[in-house]
Amino acid sequence: xxxxxxxxxxxxxxxxxxxxxxxxxxxxxxxxxxxxxxxxxxxxxxxxxxxxxxxxxxxxxxxxxxxxxxxxxxxxxxxxxxxxxx
Numbered sequence: 001x002x003x004x005x006x007x008x009x010x011x012x013x014x015x016x017x018x019x020x021x022x023x024x025x026x027x028x029x030x031x032x033x034x035x036x037x038x039x040x041x042x043x044x045x046x047x048x049x050x051x052x053x054x055x056x057x058x059x060x061x062x063x064x065x066x067x068x069x070x071x072x073x074x075x076x077x078x079x080x081x082x083x084x085x086x
Contacts, residue, residue, distance in 0.1 A: 006010040006073040012039040015066030019054060045073065 001007065011019070016038040023034040026073070038044070044067070057067040 001048060003047075003052075005048050006045060006046045007048045007051060008043055008069070008071050008073060009051060009067035010060045011038055011040055011042050011044060012065055012071040013068055014058065014064055015055060016040055016042060018058070018066055019044070022054065048072075 009015070017039050020036045021035045026032060027034055027036065051067070051070075058064045058066045
């Protein structure tokens with residue numbers, strides 16, 4: 001897997017909280033409607049480097065895992081098409 005591949009993850013509660021807070025701030029600033037109700041166990045898809053950047057503050061503490069089940073999407077085109085629709 002490389003950084004430009006599309007990947008899926010399952011959120012832990014920590015990861016869901018982080019993305020919800022980031023999306024709430026983004027929505028306030030840019031008047032958008034990004035999803036803010038992620039919960040533990042939800043599946044999230046994005047480009048791997050985007051996923052890693054979201055949780056950069058978590059990597060020093062092994063007890064603060066933001067996600068599990070990191071997997072590469074089989075077809076990058078499939079992931080890209082879903083990403084464009086967001």
